[in-house]
Amino acid sequence: MHSEFDLIARYFTPAPPGPEAGVALGVGDDCALLAPTPGRRLAVSVDTSVAGVHFPAEAPAEAIGHRALAVSLSDLAAMGARARWCFMALTLQARPDAWLEAFSRGFKALCDATGTTLAGGDITRGELAIGVTVMGEVAPEAALTRGGGRPGDLVAVTGALGGGAGGLAAWQAGERDVGHPLLARYLFPRPRLAAGEALARLATAAVDLSDGLLADLGHILEHSGGGARLEPEALPLAEGLVEALGEARAQEAALSGGDDYELLICLPAERLDEARRRLAALALPLTVIGRLTEAPGLHGVPGARRLGWQHFRGDETGGRP
Amino acid sequence: MHSEFDLIARYFTPAPPGPEAGVALGVGDDCALLAPTPGRRLAVSVDTSVAGVHFPAEAPAEAIGHRALAVSLSDLAAMGARARWCFMALTLQARPDAWLEAFSRGFKALCDATGTTLAGGDITRGELAIGVTVMGEVAPEAALTRGGGRPGDLVAVTGALGGGAGGLAAWQAGERDVGHPLLARYLFPRPRLAAGEALARLATAAVDLSDGLLADLGHILEHSGGGARLEPEALPLAEGLVEALGEARAQEAALSGGDDYELLICLPAERLDEARRRLAALALPLTVIGRLTEAPGLHGVPGARRLGWQHFRGDETGGRP
Incomplete structure (x- = not known):
């Protein structure tokens, strides 16, 4: 030894x-x-x-x-x-x-x-x-917390979603080629450091997507108060995800799959163009997926269930901070 | 869960x-x-x-x-x-x-x-x-490193030695009373934070005694260069250690036992009185146990062997930083 x-x-x-x-x-x-x-x-x-x-x-x-x-x-x-x-x-x-x-x-x-x-x-x-x-x-x-979101703020995400869960599903199905786009997303996630710095004075709140969009948005609501209305059809899905999982499971992977390590931010609508301009310099899209609301709770999403392929990071691990 | x-x-x-x-x-x-x-x-x-x-x-x-x-x-x-x-x-x-x-x-x-x-x-x-x-x-x-010791510096330790190994031996022999003085030393070590601050501008080098006196003094020599001459009979033994282990094993516990979390420092002889005065305010003795030497190597110590009761922190753990 x-x-x-x-x-x-x-x-x-x-x-x-x-x-x-x-x-x-x-x-x-x-x-x-x-x-x-x-x-x-x-x-x-x-x-x-x-x-x-x-x-x-x-x-x-x-x-x-x-x-x-x-x-x-x-x-x-x-x-x-x-x-x-x-x-x-x-x-x-x-x-x-x-x-x-x-x-x-x-x-x-x-x-x-x-x-x-x-x-x-x-x-x-x-x-x-x-x-x-x-x-x-x-x-x-400039520090971005989970607690600054206000009703009316847009909810937006960087990059694409579902690649973490899709990559784990591919791994579990026996895929071993690390060049496989979904598997690469799962095995080699890219922390969005430059995006976080670029958004720091524009966003009102932020969280990274480690536990899954719904869970992590829940952290924002817990700290910021109020609720959110999502537009699930607006979710930017990772390349190859629908082909790999079919439409329904792809949607679920994006909503609940976790391990994407994209950023979810809240920001006033009038700052959206500037935020997109800054992220364009990083070749990173910013997609609006909903809005914060005064009414508490999560709206616009069919009851999401935990996905079967998540056993590598189930509830019992306590989640990621 | x-x-x-x-x-x-x-x-x-x-x-x-x-x-x-x-x-x-x-x-x-x-x-x-x-x-x-x-x-x-x-x-x-x-x-x-x-x-x-x-x-x-x-x-x-x-x-x-x-x-x-x-x-x-x-x-x-x-x-x-x-x-x-x-x-x-x-x-x-x-x-x-x-x-x-x-x-x-x-x-x-x-x-x-x-x-x-x-x-x-x-x-x-x-x-x-x-x-x-x-x-x-x-x-x-004021930062104390392992690298500032100079030939002629005194080598001194705070508190008493061997209590960690003696306490572990007591535990392994079935002792469960946490009021037992040796077991208390092993289970509830007291980090010498106030002593470290008090000695910071007096000592030339310091290390905490986690791996055992000989191993940790070795870290000092590795960084400071030169060698050291120890006076094993000067080692301050923990209360009850000789009674529990006998003289020979007590000495070995103090030299190699580890888990004492006392401080070992080097300092010029002319600063000894001031260092002792400061530690007296903390009710902590400071005992001179040797001197740094130009000649490399460790002198004055009979070949020390690893103690059998050390299996909770053997070599394979890589030691404590």
Whole structure:
């Protein structure tokens, strides 16, 4: 086992970061020492991804590494925060070197792509689980919470929906080609960090779509008060989803499937054009799917049921923050 | 299971903290939003405590909660940092209400005692493991690292040694009275936060004693260079340790036993009186146990072997940061 930890230490002990990374002291001491930007709020989120609960244990190691970080970074995106640092608490049993190498490659590639510096961590023996703490920064007045939505605000989502559930369904049906568009969405979700920053001063409320549109919109209503009317026919469905699942299940995947890691935002109608213009620069569509209402409750949606393919992240996991 | 998570949510959703806590937004949104003190470094450490690896699964729930936080806070103490915030990633299977209540009581009591605000977390189903991220603050010039020790510096430890290993031995021998002094040391370690702050501008290097004196002094030497000469007869042994284990095993427990969560510091001899004066105000002794040397290696210690009672935190866990 020792060689395994030596390997992990090698894979995960990055070169000393440059001064722009804000790491005064990195991996190797009792603590990391970080230099936060004065005047910014520090946005922090913690997520644990457990094999067999949040992802299939046999998923490609590169995807496991990517995904464990992506689900945490998605929480930063939902606050409009810029990613700065992450810490990884890794629990695992013996794994082949090639697995460890691929796992760390997936994790680090997403660090690089998002400007996140791995500043420390912890390795423990046990069933495979990856705990990730992410830290980002946001100007106090720009932070996006779940609580700012107002009646009349449009409800809109970035990108396309249902790809997470559709990809998991494909995996469970035996699909193993990571180039498969739905499977790629499930295994390599892209946290919408740039979109979150771009929308931060336009949106009144935001949440990332981890538990499914209905559940996550429910979080918004819980914090903002009031209700919402959805137009289910307006939902932007992931490419290939209808072909794979048929129309009814595709609709359900988009409403309740989860694991999409798109952003759901609320915003006044007069800011829609500006929001779309900003996201166009990121090649990301923004689709209006409904409106907040004074009347409490969710309207316009036929009673949605939990989908059978969701057993990797059922109710009992407590959901994602 | 749902009721369990409801319970945990209730136990761990604290009252909104006051403005002095620096929490702009607490538990319940995508991220917590923290307000770091301008000009301070942020000290961050992550530790995972796994049942059967880092503590006996049947240990009292209150101790498990206390201990999971204590081992992380001890890393802040070793940097001379003041504790500010913590995040908990809890993985567990169904537990009785009384267990959950006691676990959260132990965790929160240590939060209160150390001025640490629980600002967020994550709950997942699986084998019992507690991941804790702690954040503290320290003035840049006051941060204590492992790398500042210089030949001639005294090597000193706070408090008493061997209590962690002695307490675990008592547990393994069937002792269940948490009032037993050694068992209390093992189950309810006290992170030396106030001592770390008091010593921050006096010590040249510091580490907390989690892996055992010899291993942790090794970390200092690795970062500071040079070697050390110890005077094993000077080691301050925990109360009752010799009576419980006999002289030879007591000495070994103090040298290699780990889980003491005292601080080991290096400091120039002329600062010893001032350091002792400051710790006296905390009713904490500071004992000189050796000196750093130009010559590399560890001198004055008979070849120390790993102790048989250490199986809860053997080499394969990778040690504590």
